[in-house]
Amino acid sequence: MAAPYRSALAEIVGPKGLVEGSAARLAYESDGLALARATPELVVLPRTTDEASRCMAILHEHGVPVVPRGAGTGLSGGATPIEGGVTVGTARMRDVLELNPGGRYARVQAGVVNADLTRAARKHGLFYAPDPSSQAACTIGGNVANNSGGPHCFKYGATTRHVLGLVIVSPTGEILDLAAPDPDPAGYDLVGLFVGSEGMFGLATEVTIQLLPAPPIVETLVAVFPGLDACCDSVSELIAARLEPSAIEILDRLTIEAVEASVFAAGYPADAEAVLLMEVEGDEAEVQGILDDCMPILESHGALEIRRARDAGERKRLWAGRKGAFGAMGRIAPDLYVADVVAPRTKLREIVTVATAICRERGLKLSNVFHAGDGNLHPNISYDRRDPEEVRRVLEAGELIMRACIERGGSLTGEHGVGLEKLGHMCDLFGDEDLDAMLRARAAIDPDARMNPGKLLPVHGCREAHTRSPFEAFTDAANGPSTPPDSSPGGIA
Amino acid sequence: MSTTIERWSAACGVTFTADAGMPCACPTDADQARAVLAFAAAENIPVLPLGSGSKLARCRPEWVESQPGIALSTRAMDQVVEYVAGDGTITAQAGATVDRLRATVSAGGHRLSPDVAAGERCTLGGLLGAGLSGIDRLQHGPLRHHVLGVTALLADGTQARSGGRLVKNVTGFDLHRLYTGARGTLCVILEASLRLFPEPEQELAFSLACADWDVALERAGQLRAANLPALALVLESRTEDVLLHLILAGRSQHLQEAERSVAALLPRAQRLEGSAAAERRSRLREAAAPGGAWPQLTLQAPVHRFQAALAAAHSGLREQELVTRSVAQPALGTCDLFVPALEAADSSGPLLAVRAATRQAGGHLQAAQLPTALHAALAPAADSPTGRWQAALAGRFDPQGRFASPSFPTLRP
Numbered sequence: 066m067a068a069p070y071r072s073a074l075a076e077i078v079g080p081k082g083l084v085e086g087s088a089a090r091l092a093y094e095s096d097g098l099a100l101a102r103a104t105p106e107l108v109v110l111p112r113t114t115d116e117a118s119r120c121m122a123i124l125h126e127h128g129v130p131v132v133p134r135g136a137g138t139g140l141s142g143g144a145t146p147i148e149g150g151v152t153v154g155t156a157r158m159r160d161v162l163e164l165n166p167g168g169r170y171a172r173v174q175a176g177v178v179n180a181d182l183t184r185a186a187r188k189h190g191l192f193y194a195p196d197p198s199s200q201a202a203c204t205i206g207g208n209v210a211n212n213s214g215g216p217h218c219f220k221y222g223a224t225t226r227h228v229l230g231l232v233i234v235s236p237t238g239e240i241l242d243l244a245a246p247d248p249d250p251a252g253y254d255l256v257g258l259f260v261g262s263e264g265m266f267g268l269a270t271e272v273t274i275q276l277l278p279a280p281p282i283v284e285t286l287v288a289v290f291p292g293l294d295a296c297c298d299s300v301s302e303l304i305a306a307r308l309e310p311s312a313i314e315i316l317d318r319l320t321i322e323a324v325e326a327s328v329f330a331a332g333y334p335a336d337a338e339a340v341l342l343m344e345v346e347g348d349e350a351e352v353q354g355i356l357d358d359c360m361p362i363l364e365s366h367g368a369l370e371i372r373r374a375r376d377a378g379e380r381k382r383l384w385a386g387r388k389g390a391f392g393a394m395g396r397i398a399p400d401l402y403v404a405d406v407v408a409p410r411t412k413l414r415e416i417v418t419v420a421t422a423i424c425r426e427r428g429l430k431l432s433n434v435f436h437a438g439d440g441n442l443h444p445n446i447s448y449d450r451r452d453p454e455e456v457r458r459v460l461e462a463g464e465l466i467m468r469a470c471i472e473r474g475g476s477l478t479g480e481h482g483v484g485l486e487k488l489g490h491m492c493d494l495f496g497d498e499d500l501d502a503m504l505r506a507r508a509a510i511d512p513d514a515r516m517n518p519g520k521l522l523p524v525h526g527c528r529e530a531h532t533r534s535p536f537e538a539f540t541d542a543a544n545g546p547s548t549p550p551d552s553s554p555g556g557i558a
Numbered sequence: 559m560s561t562t563i564e565r566w567s568a569a570c571g572v573t574f575t576a577d578a579g580m581p582c583a584c585p586t587d588a589d590q591a592r593a594v595l596a597f598a599a600a601e602n603i604p605v606l607p608l609g610s611g612s613k614l615a616r617c618r619p620e621w622v623e624s625q626p627g628i629a630l631s632t633r634a635m636d637q638v639v640e641y642v643a644g645d646g647t648i649t650a651q652a653g654a655t656v657d658r659l660r661a662t663v664s665a666g667g668h669r670l671s672p673d674v675a676a677g678e679r680c681t682l683g684g685l686l687g688a689g690l691s692g693i694d695r696l697q698h699g700p701l702r703h704h705v706l707g708v709t710a711l712l713a714d715g716t717q718a719r720s721g722g723r724l725v726k727n728v729t730g731f732d733l734h735r736l737y738t739g740a741r742g743t744l745c746v747i748l749e750a751s752l753r754l755f756p757e758p759e760q761e762l763a764f765s766l767a768c769a770d771w772d773v774a775l776e777r778a779g780q781l782r783a784a785n786l787p788a789l790a791l792v793l794e795s796r797t798e799d800v801l802l803h804l805i806l807a808g809r810s811q812h813l814q815e816a817e818r819s820v821a822a823l824l825p826r827a828q829r830l831e832g833s834a835a836a837e838r839r840s841r842l843r844e845a846a847a848p849g850g851a852w853p854q855l856t857l858q859a860p861v862h863r864f865q866a867a868l869a870a871a872h873s874g875l876r877e878q879e880l881v882t883r884s885v886a887q888p889a890l891g892t893c894d895l896f897v898p899a900l901e902a903a904d905s906s907g908p909l910l911a912v913r914a915a916t917r918q919a920g921g922h923l924q925a926a927q928l929p930t931a932l933h934a935a936l937a938p939a940a941d942s943p944t945g946r947w948q949a950a951l952a953g954r955f956d957p958q959g960r961f962a963s964p965s966f967p968t969l970r971p
Contacts, residue, residue: 509947
């Protein structure tokens, strides 16, 4: 039987705006966190802010839980549907509404793809800085929901530093026009509050984005190290020396082997224990100055070889290799647990050492590829989700790595968000009073808690999280209590 | 008052002083601050979260016009908690002065942003509460982008932390963004963490007198388009002309190259380096609030509409026979308008006329150091979706309205 609100929604968005068939809805049953799946009652794809507003008003009237969705590339279950709920997606909201080169901003619908925005901006000598690995598919609206990062956020900052304005459809369907690219908000910083709220405060339908002048010169370096420790230490020293490359990434041996054996092969030295991929941007004097300061540090930590990308083509291949690393790991095992943790840059080596030991003790295959410059690590564990015992060990290792980060002054997530995956760990980092304040913000904006329920915040405080181990809570939420993961295709990433 | 202060001090177990005609509690830790809030709740007294009060006239003028309750100053909580030079972050209690923070990070080769006036008085908590950026905003961005985490005390004594001490972190809601610029209407900021910037190798300062605003704005536009390593680009009105200031900051080699572009665009500019350039920066910083007096209005407009909006504001003020001194940052789309005559009681009519003209040209005016009634005239109405969100947030964080302001963030019905 059709949901009571179905015909009202159909009238607004038309046949192209509703996904109803059970087969069609399968495509929306998870995001990049494939362990967690659910079937939405309906998927609604409005075309405009007005359509989104009217749809949200109807869903509010019927008390229906809503899960906002961009491209579904998130890795923490933030866009995983809720049983009985409706997914509202921005897939049909793909227009660049305004690109103002003089003002250095663009106003786009939330479904515009990240890479498409940068391509459009390049024609005017501008670019959009946040560049997550999924940028060929992820949307600006999704970037806003997660406060997405990427390698070049080391220099330019994550999404929150580039959002000048938003148009938000509230949980009740009201439209908040915060779109004007003014330097400072009048009143409370609602834009800053909304960015990174993981879909719990409403649906962003339009985003006003800061664009930056494209740097005249870009130099990309590959430094080969005899070990991951030395590579990490070199990064810690680069940061301590207050040097400012635009990106600093690390890939370890296992990652390089996988990348070089895949379609993303980039020419990374296949026998390297660790590689530092570094980019420096600016005008000629600035670039040379930074390189002159960086090289001695890299050499002092035992870099065996430092070479520059010969041309733009090689630079593109190196970055494609870096950004394709997660996909390349598919040749090692069917599934990949992509951990996302963040720590002070002074503790990089320590965290990597601890993560390595945790995985070795559990017989797990660990690879490292991470945004070293920001202290945002991705210790990735290859596994087979058809083996429930291995799944248990993987989740246990992920939890221990996370705890190790927190103990050393780190945090739960640098860019993937809390979503479903880390809900149970919020109490490792925050106390009841901290979460109470967040719940107050949520209650102010969404008193019925219909927006993306069951994500990010343990609503009953830390008592809820402490009754069982976080990874048990997570797998139960994903699969139901005491149910091992099934053998359906797809991994976590 | 002294009897009242003694009684309250005894009731809370906290030192009170009389600051600018109002009783001011000066807790030394979170527990004492909580005791003050509990006392205020029991006595149903409004509370004003405060640092040193250096921005009181700008941010909470109702407390300058009358003193309806207690100020709760965090200035006695003034310690640097942690400076991690290797990670480029600092965490300090809210009462730590900007000068103290500057000195701490300077030792490690870092610079604090925002670069604001009155560093010897301005506290970290007050800085965040006001949400004002500094003269270095063009290079480093606004203050709200530098805040990594905040520990705050809510009106009911709840102590809550958001964010952390890391330069990259997406765990939980960014309540620290909400608290920044909230002018003490949501919480008492107890402690905050900021990201830092490298101390530049060199600074150069250039100044050029321009015949009028049109000429100055044209030059500024050319400088902006040259993509220089500009820390600040400021236009300052004088009686007969407009002074253009440019400060470059960065690596010496980079500045050498940038200087060639500046020489081509501003061939007759005065050039300063070393301590003279630093002094110029310091003067520009202090120009934001000369002698502690803030501008009466701030104009904001998208950069590509700024020239028209500023012209409309100037024209509107001239029509109202209001003498104005302006300090503009055209590359950011902002201008501080010093219009002392607006502080007169009967100036709401002229002010609204200027606002209308400015809005038509694509800009808008925000109240700065103005009487409460004029803040109210410029505050958005609560009856809008944005106003309702702001009211709802204030209602959840401070249901009793202990910290409430009549005109911020929106005009209360």
